[in-house]
Amino acid sequence: xxxxxxxxxxxxxxxxxxxxxxxxxxxxxxxxxxxxxxxxxxxxxxxxxxxxxxxxxxxxxxxxxxxxxxxxxxxxxxxxxxxxxxxxxxxxxxxxxxxxxxxxxxxx
Numbered sequence: 353x354x355x356x357x358x359x360x361x362x363x364x365x366x367x368x369x370x371x372x373x374x375x376x377x378x379x380x381x382x383x384x385x386x387x388x389x390x391x392x393x394x395x396x397x398x399x400x401x402x403x404x405x406x407x408x409x410x411x412x413x414x415x416x417x418x419x420x421x422x423x424x425x426x427x428x429x430x431x432x433x434x435x436x437x438x439x440x441x442x443x444x445x446x447x448x449x450x451x452x453x454x455x456x457x458x459x460x
Contacts, residue, residue, distance in 0.1 A: 401430070
């Protein structure tokens with residue numbers, strides 16, 4: 353099996369998440385449907401699959417292995433398609449944790 357293809361926007365999304373205070377562990381090379389990122393912030397751990405939002409919707413679909421992984425995962429699973437999605441995810445996780453801390457802006 354060849355190495356997994358990394359989405360073009362992964363570096364930008366990871367940088368944004370880290371700038372927002374998220375601990376990010378990159379798992380892109382694991383394959384077998386494993387999501388791209390392990391995330392932790394506000395005492396919440398989640399996993400996320402990155403898709404390139406600039407591609408047509410048909411190119412952003414989860415693979416069968418990714419769908420199977422998501423269906424069997426018993427924790428929080430998200431799909432991130434853009435920096436905006438990453439910022440929204442951090443806001444969602446903050447609300448889930450009841451933390452009222454103001455988030456810094458994500459640098460461009």
